[in-house]
Amino acid sequence: MTINKKFILGLSLSLAVYSMNSANAQDYRFNKKNPEKPEATEFWDPEVRVVTPGAVPSDAIVLFDGKTLTGWESAKDGSEAKWTVADGILTVGKGTGNISTKQHFGDCQLHIEWRSPDEPETLKGQQKGNSGIFFNGIYEVQVLNSYQNRTYRNGQAGSIYKQTAPLVNAVTKPGGWNVYDIIYTAPRFTINGGIETPGYLTVILNGIVVQNHTKIQGVTNYIGQPTNPVHDVKGPISLQDHGNLVSYRNIWVREL
Template sequence: MTINKKFILGLSLSLAVYSMNSANAQDFRFTQKNPDKPEATEFWDPEVRVVTPGAVPSDAIVLFDGKNLDSWESAKDGSAAKWDVKDGIFTVAKGAGTISTKKHFGDCQLHIEWRSPIEPETLKGQQKGNSGVFFAGIYEVQVLNSYQNRTYRNGQAGSIYKQTPPLVNATSKMGDWNIYDIIYTAPRFTANGGIETPAYVTVIHNGVIVQNHTKIQGATNYIGQPTNPVHEKGPISLQDHGNLVSFRNIWIREM
């Protein structure tokens, strides 16, 4: 067997494995090598699942309904979440600690709205409106008042914290609401603990793409390089960083 043939065979096998692992792989398995009729490349079954769109899609899990934090718990010890709920929003309660969803998620689409508090101009950088949205409890999309508030690029709102800066700064002014729509793809690990495919995230901030299918290097550590512990599904966590950041309208779709 020549090198060229080996290369072609290897490429064919790789494509076959990719197709078999794809959620829609069956759509690409043609029964004819060179189909000459249009219906040979049309797929009717199974029918595409219907989701009714709207402010909250029909298949979404509502994580905050404006009334209580029953879907959340303390990230530290699993006790009841103690953040303050009032008028359809909830706010970090200083000293209450980070909270996490009771349910764990893998690949998902998350919608979350957040608001920085009105804070003194003497506060700067990471001191202002600091919180974070974590996937699997270890990958942080930064929440920060980045409106006319300079800080390190990979620590401002919309960044993959300490890794990848946002493409642009789309932050609303202090006291106004910000909207994150985040598509998260969980990492896959090999049997021996290696990374088969890394985690990826797309972040749309106030209607503007600020992370475009960005590779997550690993856990977003405050100090040191990213680490890659093997894990399964994990919670969505919201950080208590000592600032009175508020949240509302949180829902998630599993993919």
């Protein structure tokens, strides 16, 4: 059988190139002359801060202690918050208006549990168990009895209200407690009023992701498109009085 000399030559060249590349790779990884060491990409200081996990993490700020509304005020005029506190539960003071934290927060992790009342079947849509949680006092994550209660997609529980619908509907039956764990990244603005970096919300409802690092389009407006007025990075966390006796408990926040 005749062997093609050109084939032999090509094969020899290929093997030579492979050997050189292999040798170079070995040299890069193992040659003692290579100045790089594993330690070159290891960072030891400052040491990572220790946080003790638990029902309330050790570095969390408790916003509602189950007994008083110390730390809260009327969102409208800064007067005393007038919602009802009983048995470790905070309930909307119907007709008393929104309440806000006196302390302001920017980037944060918020834990809050909420319960919609078991209301008559005659109430539908946005009339049932309606409230809301506002970051910076202006960006709303919707609270609503969305259990077998049809309404517009971007207005049900877990939505960034009037902007982005939740990925799924994960609410419990009326009378049961729902758990929100929310990560908020505040928007930043340029000196001339533009958006340097937008805000984002990640919302976990009852252990299920319903907003996955969702861009905040702007301030929550009931009518019209979202707007983007310039504001400070930090602002209050507010709870909405929408006329329904929605209850809250176990409220804490971690600054990020």
